Amino acid sequence: MTPVVYPHWHILGAGAIGCLWSAQLYKNRITCMLLVRSQRFKQLESDTQPLLRITEGGQLNQLPVSIGSTNDAQPIENLLLTTKAGDALAAIQSVKDRLTNNTTIVLLQNGMGSQQAIAESFPELAVYAGSTTDGAWLESFLTIHRAGHGKTWLGPLSDKAHAETHNHAIESLVKLVGMDVSLTENVLAKLQEKLAINAAINGMTALHNCSNGELLKPEFQPTIAALCEETACVLAVEGYSGTGAQVLERVNHVLTVTGENYSSSLQDVRNNRKTELQWINGYLLTLADKHNIHAPAHETLMSQLAMKDIY
Ligand code: KPL
Numbered sequence: 001m002t003p004v005v006y007p008h009w010h011i012l013g014a015g016a017i018g019c020l021w022s023a024q025l026y027k028n029r030i031t032c033m034l035l036v037r038s039q040r041f042k043q044l045e046s047d048t049q050p051l052l053r054i055t056e057g058g059q060l061n062q063l064p065v066s067i068g069s070t071n072d073a074q075p076i077e078n079l080l081l082t083t084k085a086g087d088a089l090a091a092i093q094s095v096k097d098r099l100t101n102n103t104t105i106v107l108l109q110n111g112m113g114s115q116q117a118i119a120e121s122f123p124e125l126a127v128y129a130g131s132t133t134d135g136a137w138l139e140s141f142l143t144i145h146r147a148g149h150g151k152t153w154l155g156p157l158s159d160k161a162h163a164e165t166h167n168h169a170i171e172s173l174v175k176l177v178g179m180d181v182s183l184t185e186n187v188l189a190k191l192q193e194k195l196a197i198n199a200a201i202n203g204m205t206a207l208h209n210c211s212n213g214e215l216l217k218p219e220f221q222p223t224i225a226a227l228c229e230e231t232a233c234v235l236a237v238e239g240y241s242g243t244g245a246q247v248l249e250r251v252n253h254v255l256t257v258t259g260e261n262y263s264s265s266l267q268d269v270r271n272n273r274k275t276e277l278q279w280i281n282g283y284l285l286t287l288a289d290k291h292n293i294h295a296p297a298h299e300t301l302m303s304q305l306a307m308k309d310i311y
Contacts, residue, residue, distance in 0.1 A: 013082035111279030155187025213259025
């Protein structure tokens with residue numbers, strides 16, 4: 001009998017999603033190493049085993065985690081990139097000497113645009129993208145809270161990934177117990193669906209400093225509807241088939257079920273971090289501009305955010 005060989009993963013981006021995947025891989029006995037910048041790595045005490053603290057449903061779990069520096073030399077077989085969209089390309093460039101022609105890359109960024117930029121920069125590699133509705137937030141380094149179990153779609157992005165009939169490492173992610181991961185041939189459609197929702201919610205909650213549920217108030221609904229209408233119209237140039245009314249229905253459903261939550265963009269603002277709105281509404285505006293489509297609701301939203309120094 002041939003022994004089962006489990007793939008080894010490196011995770012780059014020690015935020016909430018990177019830590020969540022690191023914990024799930026550990027629980028599924030798949031080895032993985034969380035990569036941090038060399039400066040951060042030097043600050044870690046070398047004589048103690050780092051622990052990842054994950055709280056879920058009021059219960060705290062502490063799991064050992066293997067941490068390495070981006071500056072190490074050993075090759076990376078499989079890379080899960082979980083940085084923010086704006087940091088993704090630079091992060092992958094920082095480990096490019098460790099990538100081989102056999103490296104599989106999985107990109108888990110919000111919004112769109114950063115994934116395509118990476119697939120174009122690394123055409124020789126099997127690049128996959130993911131779209132996730134998993135909810136987790138980072139309290140401090142290696143301390144996260146899992147807010148909700150979502151679904152993750154993974155699918156090929158680069159030509160090399162599209163040509164593969166089988167990818168052992170990707171299959172290891174699909175089989176993870178404790179995560180709901182499925183494969184799709186059309187990951188761009190999944191990214192568009194998520195982008196359409198984020199484009200109506202994230203910027204608005206950041207601007208009005210409110211919970212998701214507050215956007216259901218009548219005073220916000222006309223703007224939300226206009227954003228959804230424009231999103232459907234702009235994304236149609238890339239094959240999106242949903243109507244504005246369908247997007248609005250999905251957005252209002254998300255606002256209802258996540259009513260108490262604060263969007264990731266509002267959390268970024270509150271923690272003085274740059275948001276990913278450039279990769280959400282910004283992506284739509286670039287696309288609109290390229291195809292001469294008028295998108296005044298998105299334009300107004302982005303300028304109102306800029307007036308409040310929210311980028
Ligand atoms: O994905 C989200 C985010 O906060 O980024 C939503 C769907 C808006 C849930 O909060």
